[in-house]
Amino acid sequence: MSVIEGLKEIVGAGHVLTGADTEKYGSDWMGRYIAEPIAVVRPGSTEQVSRVMALAHDQGIKIVPIGGNTGLTGATYAEGAVMLSLERLNKIREIRADARLGIVEAGVILSNLHDAAEAHGLVFPLTFGARGSAMIGGALSTNAGGSNVVRYGSTRGLCLGLEVVLADGRVMDLMSQVHKDNTGYDLKDLFIGGEGTLGVITAAVVKLFPKPQAYATAMIATPGVPEALRLLNRLQAETGGAVEAFEFMAGSYIENHLRIIEGAKPPFEKSYDVNIMLEVAATSPRDAAPAEDGSIPVVERLEQTLADLMEEGAILDAVLAKTEEQRRAIWKRREDAAEVGRGEGRKIGTDICVPTDKVAVFLERMEAALPRLDPGATDSWVCHLGDGNLHYAVFPATDSPETDNAIVEHIEGEVLELGGSFSAEHGVGLMKKASMARRKDPVALDVMRKLKAALDPNGVLNPGKVLPD
């Protein structure tokens, strides 16, 4: 029996796609990684995933799991492989409001989970631009980040339990619903961020949080990055950790935004180098309910803090959103980053992270190094300053792979020296494999290879991803 026939027997003929039907799966959404998979198989249950993997394991068929296909690193490139789409495992099994948890299948679209939580007055905080197509299984597999890690922690911390189908088809039940589980090694976190190379996530238990009742949202300009960081730390103490976003946009990003995005408006009358978008949330009625004069306490308080800071000279300018429309406009400037990126021309993009107190150091060092590396090159960035994750981009003046490489290597070197990571929230996939080879501790790389060999001895799961050759 052929592979295709075997797959059809498991999931039904209608759920094994071949030829042109595989196109929308075979290419990533940025059009950077384009492959022709042998087939796309769409199992309808964990049991079917298990049987698909058992077949693949026995016959040495390469399997590439895929969720919403919104990844950025080529982690679902599937030339010569069968793609295993989780899209039909799309049930939200339970929302348990009292326990602040949800039990979901891997193919649930992120925004559907958001809606389901909201119906209970709760939020599932993990969110990013692609939330309308990204699936929870893919978000977990790539340990996807976002702008509110500063408030709610990493994706890993938002997940209590997992169901995983191993390379050989066995189903592993790690569906713990509790906040404290010390029953042996932490297997869950190997699969979160494992990018489908160690197992296929089929379901998860996720944490939910009280839904904010009001937001205070502002754009501010500070004299430098250290002042911005001190403001963040001050706000964290003042609000008891209620800072939901603290996003730093370079002056050059603001310029590019104005040039590229139709209808874009400047955040301030003057131009500044350090532009911060910040948002504080209030979950308590006391902080969120409008006063008699219509003012919202959480907004009033932020306004007062910003006024004090203006007086101290710690901030140069500030604009507070007074309406939901103004808030949306502030967010849009930041969320336009992908579109701005596409309009900026040839660039070297990154997804790096440095300790929050080293963001300024990193940028200073790059300012000094760039003219040496590539005279005439310019740079720009947006940065989740709350967690140190910096999407730093260089626009080379020279059109040479050698120069590009020298720039990338220099960035990586600085990041490593500052205690940071060369891959923060997008993962490794194919794109960062060279960086893994160059920059990851060799002992750690060796341990990763041993884990891969132990969990996927036949090498069927998403081969060629994450680990350098």
Added chain:
Amino acid sequence: MSVIEGLKEIVGAGHVLTGADTEKYGSDWMGRYIAEPIAVVRPGSTEQVSRVMALAHDQGIKIVPIGGNTGLTGATYAEGAVMLSLERLNKIREIRADARLGIVEAGVILSNLHDAAEAHGLVFPLTFGARGSAMIGGALSTNAGGSNVVRYGSTRGLCLGLEVVLADGRVMDLMSQVHKDNTGYDLKDLFIGGEGTLGVITAAVVKLFPKPQAYATAMIATPGVPEALRLLNRLQAETGGAVEAFEFMAGSYIENHLRIIEGAKPPFEKSYDVNIMLEVAATSPRDAAPAEDGSIPVVERLEQTLADLMEEGAILDAVLAKTEEQRRAIWKRREDAAEVGRGEGRKIGTDICVPTDKVAVFLERMEAALPRLDPGATDSWVCHLGDGNLHYAVFPATDSPETDNAIVEHIEGEVLELGGSFSAEHGVGLMKKASMARRKDPVALDVMRKLKAALDPNGVLNPGKVLPD
């Protein structure tokens, strides 16, 4: 050269203890696991730890890592083994207040780290009774919990990076200082909670948080557990997640406390079944600074909330701490749990966790089952209701190992059915190995064994712990 000579050559003769000098290491503090180790070796650097492990790996010497020796599950039992004490790796390398992080060696005593953070107006939140002797390396190795996981998350989430010496002596650098690190598989979390069976933690990067400026602390009684959980969820929303402790004590615990602890006072004039100790913290000057009449805003607000709830009938009684002395007395009642336990006579203790909305279900089921399992047996508990971690204890009427086993098995069965864990914050060690064999998913157990074989092929690291034989 003998093993002892080899060890002396690495760390110096004065740091290899034998005979009577090993006694305080060989016995756990509860006196339940008593062994005679071959020697205790006390390396003074990561490099020395590395050389000790290389020697052990080559010669097949069993190594049992030990920190402050405050564990509860026999995880450092070391008969026929060399104990590797991390106590000399006791430097706090850095506290970086702006980045809210600390870099510490494994032998740093938890309360020393607390003090160092406090000097910067920060806290390292992980804390428990043994904080004056427990070391950070041991706390990480056992993924220790405590009462403020409800606020700050698990130990795993408090650690950004690790340095680990592997079984073969290689040093693995995972000392990431950042909140987003997607550079390959999450190795760090294998060693956190690995109980020294996969590697030896020698240093860590930990997260720090703003130090609370004031606390509102209260004892309350609710009609039932569901009402207590609703109060917790309401307080979480009202305070933006500032609940630092939410501890549920059974009526029987209060009775035992009064009987066993000298000078103990009842929390209320009347007796109740559901007694809750709760604490809300304020990090903002606005919430913490005394008003003109001396009242503290965070305390006033809690008082108002509790008064409202009394009126609604959602709580039956409430006592608010008005002084630090009263606050200490409320905390002491809960922290006396270990001493109360020692005075209660023969008991079956547990460290289980169920989803917060299943705590009431679990207790109801045990109330129904206990008379069948052992007529005349009684029970008691303290419970971190904020995270579902329940130290449920049965006082058997029958003195029979079979009855004890039947009770333990019944408890485990209920916990499993409710989506919980049979080991929450103390770990597995030797004590919970039988439960691992009975209750852990067999596929997960097999994967754990594969990881152990991949990371410690010669079986030198803390043999016989965590994994059932």
